[in-house]
Amino acid sequence: MRIGAILRPALVLLLLALVLKPAWFTPVFAPLAPEGAPVIYARSSLLSLSLSHLGLVAAATTAATLVAVTLAILVTRQAGEAFRPLSRTITNLGQTFPPVAVLALAVPALGFGAGPTLVALFLYGLLPIFENAVTGFSTLPPTTMEAARGIGLNRWQRLVQVEVPLALPVMLTGIRLSVVISLGTATIGSTVAARTLGEVIIAGLLTSNTAYVVQGGLIVGLFAVLIYDALVQLEAHLVRRTGG
Amino acid sequence: MIEIDRITKTYDGVNVVDAVTMTAETGTITVIVGTSGSGKTTLLRMINRLEEPSSGEVRINGMSTRATKPHLLRRRIGYAIQGHGLFPHHTVARNIGAVPKLLNWPKDRIRTRVDELLALFSMDPAQFRDRLPAELSGGQQQRVGVARALASRPDLLLMDEPFGALDPIIRARAQDDLRRIQKALGSTIMLVTHDMEEAIRLGDRVAVMDSGRLVQHGTPAEIIARPATTFVADMVGDVERPLRLLSLIPLSEVVEDGPATGKALPVDASLRDALSSCLWTGRTAVPVERDGAVVGRVTLDAIRARAELRA
Secondary structure: OOHHHHHHHHHHHHHHHHHHHHHHHHHHHHHHOOOOOOOOOOOHHHHHHHHHHHHHHHHHHHHHHHHHHHHHHHHHOOOOOOHHHHHHHHHHHHHHHOHHHHHHHHHHHOOOOHHHHHHHHHHHHHHHHHHHHHHHHHHOHHHHHHHHHHHOOOOHHHHHHHHHHHHHHHHHHHHHHHHHHHHHHHHHHHHOOOOOHHHHHHHHHHHHOOHHHHHHHHHHHHHHHHHHHHHHHHHHHHHHHOOO | EEEEEEEEEEEEEEEEEHHHHEEEEEOOOOEEEOOOOOOOOHHHHHHOEEEEEOEEEEEEEOOEEOOOOOOHHHHHHHEEOOOOOOOOOOOOOHHHHHHHHOOOOOOOHHHHHHHHHHOOOOOOHHHHHOOOOOOOOHHHHHHHHHHHHOOOOOOOOOOOOOOOOOOOOHHHHHHHHHHHHHHOOOOOOOEEOOOOOHHHHHEEEEEEEEEEEEEEEEEHHHHOOOOOHHHHHHHHHHOOHHHHHOOEEEEOOOOOOOOOOOOEEEEOOOOHHHHHHHHHHHHEEEEEEOOOEEEEEEEEEHHHHHHHOOO
């Protein structure tokens, strides 16, 4: 907790500086850049790349959450139980496909840009959210569920007032995993012209400019660490609230 | 009045509950007692349709339970279970107010009712209202569970082993509380237990179940004095019978004039308490007091006479 209290704001400040004032870091990255090459990526603003990167991840994760949680709710009802193995296979398939392959396959259909990346991130994000949501919904305290039925909540009220809130911490764990995977995976979206921080890394790789690679990698890494941490805090808060 | 009319539940060709017919009067506690697998819980769960009966019918105040949708029916029937089943993410007040909220009571009426019930269960509303269930002791959680079941003034309160998870001292207190509150509110209660002691302590009527059948239904005294089958006799316990019988009789029934020495017992104590007190202190009579004033005595001979009476 102590270390977190110092480290967290320090990392946030570092990230803000890297995104908003990249020029400050010229002396740090200079030794990594080849002779005469630019040290700091300047072809487009890092802020707009970051926002677009986060936007893609947010959109894909939101869609994956909606689909995966809906599916999890359906297969944890008595009537939908038979579909659980099938849903599991489908979501597993999403994870088995390498994102690069999905990108390659989606480009002919969706064209270059954000589309194929969204599809790849969406498919890749389904599995952890689905698995965790199924676990969350099938490990609810039985006496609480029995009481919810016994005092007269109908199916919908039980779902909204009891099941979802109680399964939320476990679901959030899945969402957190999915977000962190997506933050990293989104970088390869730049190979099909999606605007992400991958652009910086790929530019570095193409021109053998390690300074670019480190710069892009560092920003993506810091985003991942800080978002992961924020979601862990949120989960802990929810668990405390439910007395878990 | 609750009428259970030839109700049967069949699972895989086996009658778990077999044509049980029974009537419970308004304002009384009926305790259904039996061993595990006797069908007592299934019987209880068929009353609020958590289980649908295979045949037969339950009527509450003359109206069939099949006339209403199950979840609407359940809002009129209180339900308290072993391990309380409180919503862990809701405060005590929200837990207790759950059914009134389902019935669309106005907010301030719910708040008044919650405070009233907390006070009734000897829990300071200001202190407990906003706590989460995890912040309460086991006994307090159980009380909140029963308070939730009573919140909407239901026609009937169903309780499934409500005190099963409590330690003996807290359980005895919870039983006394239930008795007191039931008297105060005039509630109709059906309670399931495997504990004959609890049945005799709480029940106005005791219904004994064995392998799905109702084998005896009567007052605790009848069950003890004239068990209908060997199973009932086993449940009551031969050695315990006279003591159980004495535990049902208050001192006020046999108090007589005359001298006695030593520590006095209140008139609402049972003959079992008096017998115990006699044996322990070597007396042949104990003084009886009402509101601190001695009103007479109970003698060992009088106790013996009552114990022998129905043997």
